Amino acid sequence: MIQGNYFQDNEDLLLHFDTLIEWEEIVRAYEGNFGDAAKYKETGNEKYAYAPSSVAEAKEYYRSILDSLGEIMGDFVAPRSKEMDQIGLKYENGKVTFPKAQEECYKTLKDSGLMPISISRKYGGLGLPATVQSMMCEIAARADAAFCLAYGNINIVEIMERYASEEMCQEWLPRISAGEFSAAMALTEPNYGSDLPNVQTRAVQGPDGTWKITGAKRFITHACGYVDSPSVILTLARTGSPESGARGLSFFLVQGKDVHIAGVEHKMGLHCSPTCEVVFENSPGELIGKTGYGLVKYSMGMMNAARLTIATQSLGIATAAYFEADKYATERIQFGRAIRQIPAVKRMLDRMEREILATRCLVSETGRAIELYHWRKERMLKEEGKSEKEVSQDESLRRWEKLADLFTPMSKYYASEGCVSIASDALQIHGGSGYTEDYDVARIYRDSRITTIYEGTTQLQIVAAIGGVVSGMAPSGHLRQYIESEFASFSASADLKKLWEDLEQTVQKFKAIGDGNTKDSLAFETVETATRLVCGILLEKSLSRLNGDARKEREAASKAYNVDSLAIAEANLFKLERASRQAVAV
Template sequence: MDLTPEQAAIRESVREFAVEEIRPTARAADEEESFPEGVWDDLAEQELTAMTVPEEYGGLEVDGLTYALVNEEVAYGQLAVATALSVHCLATSCIAEFGSEEQKERWLPEMVEGRPVGAFALSEPHAGSNPAEMSTEARKDGDEYVIDGTKQWITNGERSGVVVLFAKTDADAPGTVTQFVVPKDVDGLEVGKKEEKLGLRASDTTTLTFDDVRIPEENRLTPVGEGLAAAFSILTGGRVAIAAQAVGLAQSALDLALEYAQEREQFDGPIADIQSVRHKLAEMHARTQAGRLLTYDAARQLDDGRPPALAASTAKYFASEAAMDVTNEAVQIHGGYGYTTDFPVERLYRDAKITTIYEGTTQIQKKVVARELLD
């Protein structure tokens, strides 16, 4: 698909940043399970933390395709950084779309600068793919809400300063899910230990426990009972971002495999001359490009105001599975070296798996696609 000159320039700029600034920190960040805060500050300087914020609050308010391009290229550098950025942007999107004028003026001008970092608290230990089953409650008490419950798999859980929270105003009433904004420094909010994960190890993933947390009524973002619809609306765009990240990850693995295949010699020549290797590279390219085109199409549908659920879930499903296939083949092309931490393809392979799980598993995406086709 053709890009505008501005979109092409942004893509080139972010790719350069990914190669020169993100990639050099990726191995250490993964091994130390520590998020590269210096990279985050550089992202903020480039205003990438402001992508989903309207201009009147200091943001960029980029179109959906540009947002996808940025996610793709940041993930080309390291998926953990792209994940942190997209979750921050989910939080700013919620405030920008559902917040009052006072709430926008209070939170957004600082968040566009990258601090405080945003978190998005929807999933729970017993309510992952079906958030309607959440048990976290925010009960009304005078002019305050009192929050009790636990959220799980929270990206930016420890490093965030603002949490967009989904809770029921009545624990026994499924239709009362409501959206709130909660500052991290409130009394009673406890951050759990960082999860030890297969991949995405540089990402800060924790539980958040709310124990008699009190926030003023003015921190409620949506009308009572409209939080779940708000979450699904925001996550549709989020799925396009995850699809884009999967494409960026796959492209990174493909480029590394192409480079290695032309340098590694076996049987009196580079392994790129071996037909089975050439076929692998061709298949990797095809899957990556197909995922890219599906993702860009979904992004354009968002920009055009068309119902995006079918396109977004199709792109997320296909691109994430393609990332798994492509990174697996990249490891195979590297042979024994691909199984060691001396080469980055093993990290890409580990990271790829999460794209098939978070913001809706592959199975959930297939369910959405089938529903859109049949209902």
């Protein structure tokens, strides 16, 4: 793996941090009136020692964290990624052991204090907005996608801050932040993958009020704990009748010591990330929040964050693939020249690069939407003292909520599909050498393949996004308003305007299809055109912040991206027009 500081050596990531991200609105949404800094000044509590008291301080705080993580991931973790992958995990009698190199990486990161990124300062976390968390996840995934999961796993307990009692939060979150425990999320069951409303694991309350959980869960990342940090498992279980569906599910905290790890999956990739089968036998559980809200509110409430996490992981893997391919193509001499100079190879590298640029724009905008919805809502409720009803009537908040709910499945689908494609091209550029385990690209390719599957397959992301595209394109729809507002903020190219026209026609043709099955089969094409338009807008809009050679290079990438998008959109429109004509004929 290429070594170096994975924050400092990534020019586009730095460009986003330094120039493209609107830190004023992000920081105001997340930090509010800088209450944590005020608490430190008032109490001297070290939990709040690094809390910023201004936008400028916040930006420097975020930069210092990214810089520190970039150094650890690029100079310490990345050089050990091959060893971790090749040695892999060992499972015996319910216990999982990790490679020594992985234990060293985990201890280094744990000691650095950089793990609790989504836990608030109140409970010993770093207190970081989604925008910064995304950058950290990208940096970690570039170093090693499997270790990235270990790095981020404790942060799923952020859901407890929203819904668990204060007593429960005070009992568990500081200890989790300190690394005493790792964390896992147990939703999926052997017979119920994404079909969560039919989960069968049971939770029964005894006469003394305690809950006991019985059942089995599959594909549970890090349920076994990590080195010297035993797990706490946030578990979805049925408290209602077997026929109660989504409304009969509740959420529990179960300690890893009270379950049996029946095995770990032998996977194609992510060899040092344990994917466990977990058996619960009257395992004690602590109820999180209220019964009946486990899926409809709590688990679903995590979807945006989970999808954004995998989108950023995909972006990190794709970035690693591109940098490794570019290095190899620059050093590999064939026919008297570096293969990077061969037009067919250069064309592949150029496409990989512009797809990464566009994806980073989309991921960044998705983080912004979550920020301006979720954290702004939290501030309105907690700091401004507004009621739930008042908050629900705030038009700006509702707009960003709709956009967050659309952009997250868009990002997850687009980044993960792009990740697999870019990793495949990187392996191709390495030629026969890429098909061996001598080069890191083989591992990168294997690791990439899961991204379109877990946390909801691409197909499920399309289902989640299509409604937002179609309703969002109505005369007063949120997507239409967003696109029109963006177009008004810069001088769009003719190609981008044509792509906007193509989306208009695509949505109309899609709505005209009467047969439900045909309609469902063409949802991907409709979402794809919409996603590429949003990416194209964000990429082209970013040119206004640049000048000189940096602008020229990005402008060339933007133009080529729009040409790619137009070709795809025209093909999608052709398919929809044909389906529409057939529907009329029938």
